[in-house]
Amino acid sequence: MSSFFDYILPSTYSTNKEVTLLDRKLGLLHVSISLLVFAYVIGIRVVLEQGYTESENAYGINGVQLNGTTYTENQRTLLKTPQDVASLLRTGAEGDAIFLPTRTFVQYDQKESNCTTPDEPCSDDSDCVRAAPLAKGQCKAGDQGQQGACIRLQWCNRGADGEYSTAQTSNPFTGSAVSTNSEILKDLGRLSVVITASVEFQKLAGRLSNEDEGRTRWTMSQVLKRAGLTEEQAQTDGAVLDVVLSWDCPFLASSGCLPILKVNQLAPGEPFYVQWANYFRRNGDYPKGSSGPLTQYRDLYQARGLRLLVSTTGTGTQISVLMIMQQLFVILALLPIASALADYIMQNCFSERRHYREYKTEQSPDFSDVRAKVEQLEKQSQSRSAKAMNYA
DSSP: OOOHHHHHSOOOOOOOOOOOOOOHHHHHHHHHHHHHHHIIIIIIIIIISOTTEEEEEEEOEEEEEEEOOEEEEETTTOOEEEEOHHHHOTTOOOSSEEEEEEEEEEEEEEEEEEEEEEEEEESSGGGSOEETTTEEEEEEOOSTTOOEEEEEEEEEEEOTTSOEEEEOOSOTTTSOOSOOOEEEEEOGGGOEEEEEEEEEOTTTOOEEEHHHHTOOEEEHHHHHHHHTOOHHHHHHTOEEEEEEEEEEESOTTSSOOOEEEEEEEESTTOOOEEEEEEEEEOGGGSOTTOOSOOOEEEEEEEEEEEEEEEEEEEEEEEEOHHHHHHHHHHHHHHHHHHHHHHHHHHHHTSTTHHHHHHHHOOOOOOHHHHHHHHHHHHHHHHHHHHHHHHHO
């Protein structure tokens, strides 16, 4: 019967037993599992995932500029006007971005005055907001039964009669534009984008520049094609494009690492709208000798177009002795799995599993009883020796 001390102090110990089983099925099973381990490490980790290399992600700097000459066509008069970079990039140049207007409403010769607002229709004065000093809450009735509009102090358009009576809509693309002076940029393939970029791999290599490789220029048609846009879509709605110059360098030590241009639409289907104005004054507004500030005028441009946000990224790899040793250690760590799995299948799945267990596991005699018997014999021997000495 087991005592309490048998649970606290176990009286058994298990050790591995090396057994050679002459069985063809077991041999094939063990070899197959070992080959699977080698196939996983060599085929997937080494070949497919390139586990023998060390990789590094790098982010670089870039600059972009627009080159080329094309033309715009007035939708009302069909007048064609040549357009170059100086006339197209009216919003100013940026280091890593470009806005290219493709469809523009132009309202020339606007003036600060009180005039009607097409964005605020009304029937009487109660429909208009009173917010001094810009709005006095006045409504001007429309002509020939048309709906009226509220009057505000704002930038007003000059009509055919020379009077400043109506303002421009806030977004002429979503409603009926007051100005009919609309221009569309034609033949975008004449324009090209020049991107100068470089990336630096601090651990694996030095700095790479696309100027050294001679790949710096792409036509606007190539950019639109990579973004999945047609020229008609770009002219009508415009878009925001994420332009990435990507460096994929499998072996940095070898030459010939060329950047690839990748273009994606940000918020596909959403038009991109920008407006800006050029301000000026006229010397002949006041008679000679009059005092006071000169009246300010402006030309208003409301445009849809292409917004190009340019960036550069790099991914480089290099053969590494450290990564090769790591894959070797992975093989050594996974090989015991083949033996453990073969043992489990052998003892639990095969038809001869009972015989395998008998050969695999052997229970030894209880050596604790033998040890007690030996100690008893040693004590008896010592006692007899002591008696013999006393007798002598």
